[in-house]
Amino acid sequence: MRASDAERERVAETLREAVAEGRLEMDEFEQRLDATFKARTHGELVPLVRDLPVPGAVTARKGSSAGWPARIGGEPTSSGAFAFWGGFSRKGRWTVGRQFTAVAIWGGGEIDLREAHFAERDVVIRCYTIMGGMQVTVPPDLNVQVRGFGIMGGFGEHSKLDEEPEPDPESPRVRVTGFALMGGVGVERKRSRAEKRRLRERLEDPDAGDGRKELG
Template sequence: MTDDAPELRASDADRERVAEVLRDALAEGRLDMAEFQERLDTTYSARTYGELAPITQDLPVGGAAVAPRVSMTKEPEGSADWAGRITGGEGSSSWAVAVMSGFQRKGRWTVPRRFNSVAFWGGGDIDLREANFADREVVINCVAIMGGMNVIVPPGVEVIVRGVGVMGGFDHREEGVPGDPGGPRVIVTGFALWGGVGVERKLTRAERQRQKEERRQEKLERRAARKGLHSSFREEVEGAHDRMLEEHRDMLREHRDERRDQRELRREERDRRRRGED
């Protein structure tokens, strides 16, 4: 944890690093369940580095009594190409526990080859839409006892569900959807007793916004095309109307000329008759 700027806002990844230390401390017996839950709630409600720092100051990290490091700079958005998101190495978080509470894994985190999660009278969200993957095939193991979990995957990810439900169930709706070439495969397994594990496919907020902008642009282009078509049609109608008026004027002129010619003929005829009488 940095002490240079405690007033700076912490990210989701910063809170996850602190939460991981707390889980390790619970597994090692350094914290009892009540204190673990209290500190975990404080972690997820923390907004700044200064609020995160005291939570683990009395706990060792990786064998040394130092607080987990948080990043002062936010990672840039990863490439949409799957090759850039299958990073290898270890995951940034390997397990999650919710006992009469909840947990979340979302944002820019690295999914390990196997991620274990437990929800007892609680629930959890495992969001992979912006995540990187330690391997092309990862296993999300979910144990839901009188609770529920939801696994969210982005388009292009192949999903295989192998969980077992007893008076509960696993969602199989996303199975059978082919993944992108080179995309990761997510295997959802585990056990549900009086609980359930859902799997759904969603776009990221940025992708939804991009598609919304594309639809708006297409709408503007269609409107402009309709406006151009309407303008062209109006010009054609106005041109046809102008031509019709011009033809009508020509007919009137011809009619006037014809009547004038007839009057002149009658006048000449009268003049000839008068000269004959004379």
């Protein structure tokens, strides 16, 4: 879809707020701003502010992953993975497609959604493993449903968190399906290193940034 002048200006305003709050360095701000006014389609604008909050937005509540709405939308960077006598890994900053299919045969795979973006709000991740293993790691507040089954193996969800948070209503809805034949697929809720650091800082200073509204 072609982008309008008003859409480009809204993106530019988001970038100005981000650099004023210290979220962007000046050189990156200038690069994104230049790309904003050169953009011709909506798809070119979305990646420029995908990792930034909307100006004036309220920060995420305690224990949640910040900025879920900003992490939904955009073109998928990966729609599947395959491992045969080896392994695969999808982690860090990547965009999950509406359907993501992973297959591991006599091998293993890692799917980490803690820093991922999502092309759409509803996502299906299909995991199939034969004599292998697959690990799906999700943030604590992601809305996840596990519907797979194991044959001479296991397919299930587990958590090592001391406290189970409620799913964030603004998070994507992820459904993990598939089967494990003589192998296993595990879905684990786990905090990222950045979130663990924020929790430690909050324990050291309980009054620091606990659900307050950002300035700007």
